[in-house]
Amino acid sequence: MKKQYYAIIDIGSNTMRLVIYLQERGGRLKEVENVKAVARLRTFLDLNNNLSKAGINKLVSTLNSFKDVLSVYQLKEVICVATATIRQANNKDVIKAIAEQETGLPMRILSEEEEAYYGYLAVVNSTSIETGITVDIGGGSTEVTYFENRKLIQSHSFSFGALTLKDFFANEIPTDEELEQLHSYLIAQFRTLPWLTERDVPLIGIGGSARNLVQIEQNMKEYPLAGLHQYKMYDKDIQMVNNYLTSLNPEKLPKVEGLSKDRADIIIPAIQVFHTLYQTIQAECFILSRKGLRDGVFYEQLSKEMGSILFPNVLEDSIQELINDYNLEPKQIMHVQYLTRKVFDFLKHNGIMHLDKNDWNLVKRASYLCHLGEYIDAESSAQHTFYLLANRTIDGLMHKERLMLALIASYKNKTVFKQFIQPYKNWFLKEERRKLRHLGALLKFTYCLDATKRQVVKDITIHRKKTELIFTIHCVGDWTPEEYQAEKQKKHLEKLAKMEVKLHFISAM
Structure with a gap:
């Protein structure tokens, strides 16, 4: 797919800025270039509220410097907008005419x-x-x-x-x-x-x-x-x-x-x-x-393609960007999510963990991005997953919510979890920290049930027998790798459930 670049020039009263965006596969815009110039056009307004010749020259020279940057990209569209100073200037029509003639950039003066x-x-x-x-x-x-x-x-x-x-x-x-x-x-x-x-x-x-x-x-x-x-x-x-x-x-x-x-x-x-x-x-x-x-100007442009000025779900779109950026596999994501829901609901309905709708939403979001750090390095996947999610803007999530997502999606074991959460320990109550750790352990376990990304495990049946949880895991094909990983990970599930977990892998045929 050919990359689609868009550019916008914002002529403000204090600063002028050029921003170039790349349109992602999902339709959203990713900023790839941001050039700022401190023009302070407001200071060039004279007593008659006209932008002086020096001010117009400053405007033109800055626009021409932006054009040099624009020439590097094959742009689908360039938009140039001006705000308060140009709008309020008595000679705004003259300013617009001179700027367009000298730079070739059409200028749009925005209303209030x-x-x-x-x-x-x-x-x-x-x-x-x-x-x-x-x-x-x-x-x-x-x-x-x-x-x-x-x-x-x-x-x-x-x-x-x-x-x-x-x-x-x-x-x-x-x-x-x-x-x-x-x-x-x-x-x-x-x-x-x-x-x-x-x-x-x-x-x-x-x-x-x-x-x-x-x-x-x-x-x-x-x-x-x-x-x-x-x-x-x-x-x-x-x-x-x-x-x-x-x-x-x-x-x-x-x-x-x-x-x-x-x-x-x-x-x-x-x-x-x-x-x-x-x-x-x-x-x-x-x-x-x-x-x-x-960004608002370009959201309006995108709305012409979408048919609506509002993105239906900001967070889902932002998560989809991460899935695209790190080549995560949607088929595996949905399968892990299905298995996770089975275990989550059993723990909830049997009173083994106090879980609610918010907890499921957290785990569900994390399941989309579980161990995306493998994209960088499989051996240190947890560290990369935590760093990337904790330090990357995710539209629709506040900073604490983003941190919670990172802690669950990157879960490896209790020791590593404590290392990750240490700088933010006072952000959470003790019970909240325990809940995050348990949700991470749950997701890590179900992720192991698709360790080879083949969807060998088709379903899970869980029974409680006194102090035991018995997992009957229905498989198609060779489940040896999944069994090995799940047996390694089940100890974390045992700690959160406070009972022994037994795994029985059987053929679904």
Whole structure:
């Protein structure tokens, strides 16, 4: 299949960015190139609100530098969009004409409604959040949306952004009085929208300032997992970062770990927006979405092929990407899943383990990805499986959920499990850790019943006899490898069941 590449250029008020995507077999887009340029076009607006000649030259030269990168790829489509600064400039038609003539790139100037809509579309197609409020603070505008059951209900674009809000401060590090003035201004602005108040839903941050906020907080906490997408914070965490940044000397601000130098002078006003909005809506939590406007534009493009603007199941699509990337075998996955369900249901219905629907969903997800680390190295499969799943973004899973998936799918034995979970031990109660270990042992056992990937084991019948569990395993063909592996693994099943396990392999013929 010929690779399909798409490109988008996002002309923002603070930064301009080129992103190139590869369309995966499943239809979703994978980012393969991301080029950023700090143009700060907002600073080129004159007293008449026209973009100056110097600003237009900056725009054109940056676009032409992006074209050099574009020439490396055979692109199916290139989209160039502009947001607040170009939209608000009185000479936007002139800007558009000159840019298109000088670069050959057609420019689309997004309306306020479109900018907000694309942010919403990116969030609902890359997270599992059903209801929430999004906020995307750029250099010259701030977009907010409210969605319920994944459907857009309200949207609005405020005419202030991180670059304009820094005018509240005389210096990069504001005084308490300046912070209070900005806080009061933001409260007044947010309260003009009744649908923003007291929602008690997640607040989802989009864009560079939100990413920097999370990066700073992760560095301050020495956060052990990789990745930013779907990272969760709370009011106290945002306040902690704010207090830390406002306590610094100005020369130390650009050196903060996780903070881009080009955002050093605008990060504090941006955080004030997040914190004030969090308090206004009485948010459940703050969640970062690494997917934003650019992704939303392409989700709309893909919807023309799909017939719907919403992916039916974000998590399933993301898991399918992993299956494709690591050449996992769907036939084996479904067979292991069938065998796992048989054992799971027996343990549940006979009161041997306290199991519920959430536990099955965890095991089912893990069964799709069980020991995908064999793709890298069979001998150290468990280590690779854990690392890949724990440190790769999986759309639709929060960070703790991703870690739980990694712990179950990579299970090898109790010792290795303890090694994997050690840095995250305080994330779980003792009973939760035991449950994860037992679910991993269960999946490992049923995985052994298809050790040679031939589906030799056709079915399982389980009986309980006093202190014994008797597994009658119905097979077609030579089951010797499966019997060997299952006998090795059954000790983990015995520990979780607290009784002896006997395996009887018989011919199903």
